[in-house]
Amino acid sequence: MYAVTKVIEFCYGHRLLNYQGKCRYLHGHNGKVEIELSSRTLDRRGMVRDFDEIKRVVQAWIDQELDHKMLLHRDDPVAPLLRERHEPVFLLDDNPTAEAIARLIFEHAASQGFPVTCVRVWETERSVAAYRPDAAVRRRPRAGRRAARRRAAARSISTAA
Numbered sequence: 515m516y517a518v519t520k521v522i523e524f525c526y527g528h529r530l531l532n533y534q535g536k537c538r539y540l541h542g543h544n545g546k547v548e549i550e551l552s553s554r555t556l557d558r559r560g561m562v563r564d565f566d567e568i569k570r571v572v573q574a575w576i577d578q579e580l581d582h583k584m585l586l587h588r589d590d591p592v593a594p595l596l597r598e599r600h601e602p603v604f605l606l607d608d609n610p611t612a613e614a615i616a617r618l619i620f621e622h623a624a625s626q627g628f629p630v631t632c633v634r635v636w637e638t639e640r641s642v643a644a645y646r647p648d649a650a651v652r653r654r655p656r657a658g659r660r661a662a663r664r665r666a667a668a669r670s671i672s673t674a675a
């Protein structure tokens with residue numbers, strides 16, 4: 515398996531709802547995103563994907579949609595106030611944690627046809643969250659799933675006994 519990782523930096527503000535720590539207050543981060551693409555084979559250029567292509571598509575989207583924006587939960591009561599003041603806001607269906615931001619960027623990269631396997635968001639130099647779909651579930655061939663079900667059935671029988 516080959517893999518390439520593109521690193522993109524962006525600044526964002528956020529706050530978390532239903533949270534007791536400091537992150538319940540509006541604040542910002544200098545975030546770093548790692549976008550990992552994987553492939554069993556290389557294209558005719560000998561690449562998984564051209565780094566420039568990832569930059570052109572994914573970084574452009576991050577720059578436009580997320581960079582220097584407040585990333586807020588859709589239900590955050592401050593969102594309408596910021597919008598009224600023409601402050602740039604990006605709304606998420608979930609709390610805007612690093613995990614949720616990783617998933618958001620993963621899904622955008624995947625929707626653009628990139629063979630993305632993992633997105634990591636560094637919220638600080640010491641804190642990183644990742645989104646990676648369950649490859650074992652997603653990629654297991656049908657026969658493999660049947661065998662797994664047989665194994666699970668065997669396990670439940672032996673547990674029952």
Ligand SMILES: [Zn+2]
Nearest residue numbers: 528537541543
């Ligand atoms: Zn934060």
